[in-house]
Amino acid sequence: MSECVVRIEKVIDEAYDTKTFVFEWDAEARPGQFVMVWIPGVDEIPMSLSGIGDRCKSITVKAVGEATKALHRLSAGDRLRIRGPYGNGFDLSSPGEKLIIGGGVGTAAVMPAIAATGADAIIAARTDKDIILDDLAGRFSRNLRIATDDGSRGFHGNAVQLMREMASVKHYDCVLACGPEVMLYFTYKACQELRIGCQLSLERYMKCGAGVCGCCVIDDMRVCKDGPVFD
Ligand SMILES: Cc1cc2nc3c(=O)[nH]c(=O)nc-3n(C[C@H](O)[C@H](O)[C@H](O)COP(=O)(O)OP(=O)(O)OC[C@H]3O[C@@H](n4cnc5c(N)ncnc54)[C@H](O)[C@@H]3O)c2cc1C
Numbered sequence: 001m002s003e004c005v006v007r008i009e010k011v012i013d014e015a016y017d018t019k020t021f022v023f024e025w026d027a028e029a030r031p032g033q034f035v036m037v038w039i040p041g042v043d044e045i046p047m048s049l050s051g052i053g054d055r056c057k058s059i060t061v062k063a064v065g066e067a068t069k070a071l072h073r074l075s076a077g078d079r080l081r082i083r084g085p086y087g088n089g090f091d092l093s094s095p096g097e098k099l100i101i102g103g104g105v106g107t108a109a110v111m112p113a114i115a116a117t118g119a120d121a122i123i124a125a126r127t128d129k130d131i132i133l134d135d136l137a138g139r140f141s142r143n144l145r146i147a148t149d150d151g152s153r154g155f156h157g158n159a160v161q162l163m164r165e166m167a168s169v170k171h172y173d174c175v176l177a178c179g180p181e182v183m184l185y186f187t188y189k190a191c192q193e194l195r196i197g198c199q200l201s202l203e204r205y206m207k208c209g210a211g212v213c214g215c216c217v218i219d220d221m222r223v224c225k226d227g228p229v230f231d
């Protein structure tokens with residue numbers, strides 16, 4: 001784990017409100033881990049690593065508020081202060097068939113797990129224009145399916161409805177997912193009912209990111225340190 005200033009190598013437009021920032025950073029990181037990104041004069045915010053190459057890493061940022069909009073104003077050559085990586089990440093060691101689900105910008109957090117496993121995957125969003133990272137995921141996943149709530153692309157319905165359809169024709173041992181909390185809740189319910197294991201990456205407001213301040217606690221668990229991935 002380290003704190004350092006990194007240079008942005010490349011900025012990729014993923015959607016009208018989402019950009020990927022690729023930066024040189026040779027730290028070791030596992031799929032599902034995150035970094036704390038400091039935006040001077042604004043805030044320090046958690047961001048999942050959407051790419052974990054040996055030399056370069058990336059974050060994929062949806063502009064929703066002050067800090068993320070400030071990040072969107074940065075371009076190649078600008079610098080970022082980051083610390084991490086933090087969190088436990090996904091456990092990819094168990095054998096058996098995996099199905100990986102990314103909902104909305106949560107797709108960023110599962111991207112390294114798709115790249116590492118080549119597993120079947122679902123990328124879901126409200127509409128076609130909200131789908132991100134599908135080109136990249138398609139290069140790794142053996143079977144990538146797209147779902148949109150309005151049917152503008154791929155399966156007409158939500159990620160959990162598509163997961164149920166896929167699980168009815170193929171046996172899965174474990175579902176790995178990140179996305180809106182309501183999606184994770186119904187993924188959990190479906191996995192319980194279908195007796196499939198699951199690992200879900202949760203989000204909470206974070207300050208230290210390292211298990212010290214207590215602001216991300218759910219019951220007796222710190223999302224930053226004991227998570228963000230929970231089974
Ligand atoms: C472990 C972890 C990993 C994360 N990974 C990513 C990631 O890979 N990419 C990414 O874009 N974000 C990610 N987030 C969420 C991100 O940290 C927040 O979106 C960010 O802190 C918002 O800061 P802000 O100052 O821009 O917005 P704020 O001013 O804090 O919020 C502005 C408004 O947007 C709403 N809002 C905040 N977050 C979200 C959200 N995620 N979706 C929709 N509305 C929201 C708030 O309720 C508020 O109304 C992650 C969060 C955690 C805890």
Ligand code: FES
Pocket residue numbers: 205206207208209210211212213214215216217222223224225
């Ligand atoms: S953010 Fe401080 S304990 Fe989790």
